Amino acid sequence: MGKGRAPCCDKVGLNKGLLRCGKSCRLRWINYLRPDIKRGNFSEEEEETIIKLHTLLGNKWSRIASQLPGRTDNEIKNVWNTYLKKKLASREREKGDHKITDEPNSSLIESHSNSENLEPQNREKNRNQTTETTEVQKEPKDDSSEVEVQHKSNSSVLSRCSSSLSFATVENHHSEENGDNFFEIPEMMIEPELWSMIEEGDCGESLAVKKNETASDESKDWLESLEIELGLCEPRDEKQETVLSVDSCQEGNGLCFDPFQIEPASPLLLEYLYDVNVESSNID
DNA sequence: AACTCCCGCAACCGCCAGTCC
DNA sequence: CGGACTGGCGGTTGCGGGAGT
Known part of the structure; x- marks a missing residue:
């Protein structure tokens, strides 16, 4: 590509062509070369x-x-860093007069239930409502009234896990301990599909099997791309590769997916959500 | 056309955890 | 047990290219 920084680490003893160390090659494979990587802009659904x-x-x-x-x-x-964060911040500025309440956001429920049928602009609005509680207004230094997005991942508490929509209005305990103003934990709206993925542990089995089946193929691909990268062999015909990739998608062989196919929640996510839920129960 | 500025994004950095010997 | 190695992750950097002047 020629973009980005100069290659990392000492290049002594590395391959003469691209001067990549193993770690760089791995990263490049994961972030760029993998055949199942989806190109192009993020869809509205993906952004949401x-x-x-x-x-x-x-x-x-x-x-x-x-x-x-x-x-x-x-x-x-x-x-997130280049686009979504700014987008959210600018929306927040536009709204300006929004006040955070600790009342459950009924409009959130309503708008979500209708989200499939929303016009784009309404969908935008809906998304804004969904996310704005994640943002904590700073004391405005000037007219720009900067908004800082604060990540409260680990302090966020899910009040419950349920297949139905879940909303939480929970005071932050650290704030409480400090005797300061409470700030509101984001009211989370969890997609029903996500909960079903979380609760139905078996839903990922078939995919996992597919993934195992393709593991050796992936390994071969990795080696092949690595060899190409190192200049040890000729690249395959790109056109052919593209066709293969598309075919793979259509056949659903696990190498790539429909544009917004929901993958089963990873074990880590399941574990995380479980931990958070347990923590929530203990606090309550 | 030449120059400057800004932004997107691939890649590097540094840390941590797991594994191997 | 401990040091070396490797993989994974989140944060950060800076090149290249497009937009603006």
Whole structure:
């Protein structure tokens, strides 16, 4: 690509062509070369998912990425830092007069239930409502009234886990201990599919099997790409590769996915959500 | 056309945890 | 047991290219 920084680490003893160390090669494979990586802009649904998961998990990019097949943690991180964060901040500025209440946001429920039928602009509004409680207004230094997005991943508390929509209005305990103003834990709106993925542990089995089946293929691909990268062999015909990739998608062989196919929650996510829920129960 | 500025994004950095010897 | 090595992750950097002047 020629973009980015100069290669990392001491290049003594590394391959003569691209001067990549093993770690660099691995990263490049994960973030760029993998055949199942989805190219192009993020869809509205993907953006919404990122926002929601970020509200829930904070900067756990790898966990967020695990819910977005074909997207890498690096890519999601970039999109968040360069686009979504600004988008949310500007919206927050536009709204300006929004006041955070500790009442359950009934409009949230309503708007979510209708979200499938929303016009784009309403969907935008809906998304804004969904995420705005993750943001804590700073004391405005000037007219720009800067908004800082605060990640409260690990301090966030889910009041309950349920297949139905879940909303939490919980005071932050640290704030309480400090005797300061409470700030509101984000009211989380968890997609029903996500909860069903979480609760139905078996839903990922078939995919897991597929993944195992393709593990050796992936390994071969990795080696092949590495060899190409190192200039040890000729790259395959790109066109052919593309066709293969598309075919793979259509056949659902697990190498790539439908644009917004929901992948089962990763074990880590399940574990995390479980821990958070237990913690919540203890606090209550 | 030439220059400057800004932004997107691939890649590097540093830390941590797990594994191997 | 402990040091070396490796993989994974989140944060950060800085090059390249497009937009603006």
